[in-house]
Amino acid sequence: MTSPDNSLAVFLAIAGAALVTYAFRFGGLLLSERLPSTGSVKDFMEALPGTILVALVAPGIVAAGFWGCAAALATALLAWRTRNIFVAMLSGMLIVAGARYLGF
Amino acid sequence: MRLQQIQNGALANLPMAASACAYGSVLGVLAAQKDVSWLELLAMNVSVFAGSAQFVMVDMWGPHLPVLEMVFAVMVINLRYLLIGASLNPVFQGASLPQKSMIMHLVADENWAVTMAAHRRCTATIWFLLGGGLCLFCVWSFGTLFGHRLGTLVRNPEAWALDFAFTAVFTALAVSLWRGKTDLLPWTGVALLAIMAETLLPGKWYIVIGGVGGALLPLLQKEQPHDISG
Numbered sequence: 497m498t499s500p501d502n503s504l505a506v507f508l509a510i511a512g513a514a515l516v517t518y519a520f521r522f523g524g525l526l527l528s529e530r531l532p533s534t535g536s537v538k539d540f541m542e543a544l545p546g547t548i549l550v551a552l553v554a555p556g557i558v559a560a561g562f563w564g565c566a567a568a569l570a571t572a573l574l575a576w577r578t579r580n581i582f583v584a585m586l587s588g589m590l591i592v593a594g595a596r597y598l599g600f
Numbered sequence: 601m602r603l604q605q606i607q608n609g610a611l612a613n614l615p616m617a618a619s620a621c622a623y624g625s626v627l628g629v630l631a632a633q634k635d636v637s638w639l640e641l642l643a644m645n646v647s648v649f650a651g652s653a654q655f656v657m658v659d660m661w662g663p664h665l666p667v668l669e670m671v672f673a674v675m676v677i678n679l680r681y682l683l684i685g686a687s688l689n690p691v692f693q694g695a696s697l698p699q700k701s702m703i704m705h706l707v708a709d710e711n712w713a714v715t716m717a718a719h720r721r722c723t724a725t726i727w728f729l730l731g732g733g734l735c736l737f738c739v740w741s742f743g744t745l746f747g748h749r750l751g752t753l754v755r756n757p758e759a760w761a762l763d764f765a766f767t768a769v770f771t772a773l774a775v776s777l778w779r780g781k782t783d784l785l786p787w788t789g790v791a792l793l794a795i796m797a798e799t800l801l802p803g804k805w806y807i808v809i810g811g812v813g814g815a816l817l818p819l820l821q822k823e824q825p826h827d828i829s830g
Contacts, residue, residue, distance in 0.1 A: 502663065502664070502665065505664070505665040505667050506640055506665060508665075508667045509657065509665050509667045509670045509671065510640070510643050510644055510647060510648065510657075511647070512667065512670070512671035512674075513644070513647075513648045513653060513657060513670065513671055513674040514647035514648045516671060516674055516675045516678065517648050517649075517650050517653060517674065517678045517681060518704075518705055520678050520679060520680075520681035520682045520685065521681045521684070521685050521704045521705065521707055522685065522700070522701055522704045522705075523682060523685065524681060524682040524683060524684060524685020524686040524687075524688075525685040525686065525688055525689065525692060525700055525704055526685075526700075527682070527685075527686055528685065528686035528687070528688075528689035529689065531686065531689075533689075536819050539818060539819055540815050540816065540819060541686060541687050541689075541815075543783075543786055543814070543815040543818060544683055544686075544687050544811060544815045545687055545712075545713065545716040545777050546774060546777040546778065546779065546783055546786070546787060547786055547787065547790045547810065547811045547812075547813075547814035547815045548680055548683060548684070548807070548810075548811035549709075549713060549770050549773060549774040549777060550774055550787050550790040550791055550794070550810070550811075550814065551790050551791075551793070551794040551806060551807050551808075551809075551810025551811040551814065552709065552770055552794075552807055552811075553766075553767050553770045553771050553774065554790065554791040554794040554795050554810065555794055555795050555798035555799075555806055556764075556766070556767040557767055557771070558795055560764060560767065564764070564767070567764065567768065568767065568768070568771045571768050571771045571772050572771055572772070572774070572775050574772070575771070575772035575773075575775040575776065576775050576778075579776075580615075581615040581616070581769065581772040581773060581776070582614070582615035582618060584768070584771075584772035584775075585615065585618070585619055585765065585768040585769045585772050586768075588764065588767075588768035588771065588772075589622075589760075589761040589762075589764050589765055589768050590761070592761040592764040592768075593759065593760055593761035593764075596758065596759060596761065597759070
């Protein structure tokens with residue numbers, strides 16, 4: 497049971513998180529209309545999707561240790577060769593799960 | 601036509617959805633352990649709809665919620681949505697303001713990345729993006745609530761590598777965004793920057809620092825020859 501005091505805090509936390517997140521999502525799109533779509537800005541924006549994804553995963557791969565790195569490599573290779581993201585993902589998870597099961 | 605594209609978007613996001621379901625169930629298990637009610641979890645799914653931010657919120661959950669710290673943490677993690685939103689500019693060409701304001705709420709890492717990959721093949725539309733968002737929303741909510749209600753079934757999600765699902769699916773997705781040799785320098789730079797930032801700085805600053813820093817690298821490289829003429 498949450499006290500009335502804490503339920504206000506829950507509401508504020510969720511509402512605050514939602515507002516901040518939406519402001520970034522919508523704000524980013526609105527701001528981009530004011531950015532020039534040529535030259536360096538364009539190069540930067542085009543490089544972003546890839547770099548954001550790498551930034552998202554790199555620390556997680558390293559944190560998962562040697563087998564995490566091996567799994568990520570296998571995932572990337574499979575994704576490249578088969579173009580099947582699901583199979584690539586499952587293989588990566590299998591390697592990590594297998595290594596953990598065997599106690600590596 | 602629209603319906604067809606919504607459907608295409610939903611289908612293209614199915615692999616992402618499977619992974620979102622896997623780490624969603626991990627979040628659900630954690631949430632149940634932290635005494636987050638299923639209603640509160642659902643409220644987060646609907647209003648925040650951002651996986652990594654929800655993980656951090658649940659992690660900070662307790663009898664006395666640190667509201668300001670939580671909102672600040674979410675701000676740092678989700679700062680990347682500013683860039684994600686900006687990068688969707690070409691997809692939203694010609695869309696109305698109400699369409700933009702509504703569809704943007706359902707933009708997550710997954711359907712954004714799938715849409716950007718489709719954009720490279722010139723098949724991305726806002727309806728494709730929306731279809732992916734709807735698909736992810738359903739599966740994400742199912743996964744989180746499943747984990748929350750039946751958490752005892754998955755006592756040890758790490759044993760199944762469910763915690764690695766996020767990393768694995770985004771690694772696979774990154775491959776589809778690879779543009780060739782031009783990406784080698786920025787991507788290596790990002791990886792190093794992000795790993796360094798993650799060890800040196802608290803929280804999730806590494807996402808934005810790595811992403812922005814890496815995207816700036818090729819510009820620095822390019823601008824050197826212009827220095828003389830400038």
